[in-house]
Amino acid sequence: MQNLLEIGQIVNSYGIKGFLKVVPYTDDVTRFEDLKTLYVEKNKKLEEMEIEEVKYHKNLVLLKLKGIDDINQTEGYKNCLLKIDRENAVELPENSYFIVDLIGMEVFTDDGKLLGTLEDVFPTGSNDVYVVKNELGKQTLLPAIGDVIKNVDVENKKMIVHLIEGLENGHEV
Numbered sequence: 222m223q224n225l226l227e228i229g230q231i232v233n234s235y236g237i238k239g240f241l242k243v244v245p246y247t248d249d250v251t252r253f254e255d256l257k258t259l260y261v262e263k264n265k266k267l268e269e270m271e272i273e274e275v276k277y278h279k280n281l282v283l284l285k286l287k288g289i290d291d292i293n294q295t296e297g298y299k300n301c302l303l304k305i306d307r308e309n310a311v312e313l314p315e316n317s318y319f320i321v322d323l324i325g326m327e328v329f330t331d332d333g334k335l336l337g338t339l340e341d342v343f344p345t346g347s348n349d350v351y352v353v354k355n356e357l358g359k360q361t362l363l364p365a366i367g368d369v370i371k372n373v374d375v376e377n378k379k380m381i382v383h384l385i386e387g388l389e390n391g392h393e394v
Contacts, residue, residue: 225260225267225304226319228252234295235283240274241298243282252311253282260304261286263297267304318373328353328363328380331371336361339380 229243245253253275260267274285284303289295310319326339328351337355342365344350349365363369363382372381 224307226307226310226321227302227304228259229282229303231261231284231298231301231303232281233299234292235278237292238285239289239291239294240276240283240285241289241295242278243284243303244280245282247311249311250277250280250282253284255311256305256309261298262302262304316367316373318375322375323351323373323380326373326378326380328382331381331383336382 228247229245231241232244233242234240235242243253253272256272258269258271261270271287272284273287276283276285289298313319320342323339323342328336328339330336335355337353337359339351340354340360341352342349343352345364351363351365351370353361353363355361368385369382370380371383372379374380
């Protein structure tokens with residue numbers, strides 16, 4: 222398991238006082254208020270930075286980081302990823318997982334057939350959809366619902382699914 226979790230990406234500056242616009246990768250955007258520090262991945266290097274202030278604008282988080290005090294200092298931070306230590310992550314409800322822990326899992330049907338590897342997860346509003354790709358590159362889209370996802374073993378990177386009607390034979394949903 223990865224020790225660092227991505228929680229957002231800087232997309233631009235905001236105003237002239239050094240705020241950064243962040244697209245959050247978390248379901249709870251207020252989560253940034255609970256953090257004192259985070260890591261900024263800039264030029265493939267991690268820099269731990271202290272959070273001074275958190276604001277919100279539309280669907281974005283506005284972060285003021287210590288040491289970035291004006292718009293000129295925000296240059297070079299666009300597209301940087303924001304990460305936290307796993308120990309600072311929120312506690313997930315039962316049957317919820319960090320996407321980073323799901324990516325790369327082998328996905329098997331409940332009758333033991335290897336369906337492929339979980340390549341991506343995307344939200345649809347009501348539930349996430351898991352993108353599973355087999356060795357031939359064919360994708361199967363699986364809704365992340367209890368009728369389909371039967372077992373997730375994060376430790377062993379293995380998932381068991383039940384192909385309900387419409388999902389059989391690798392048909393896309």
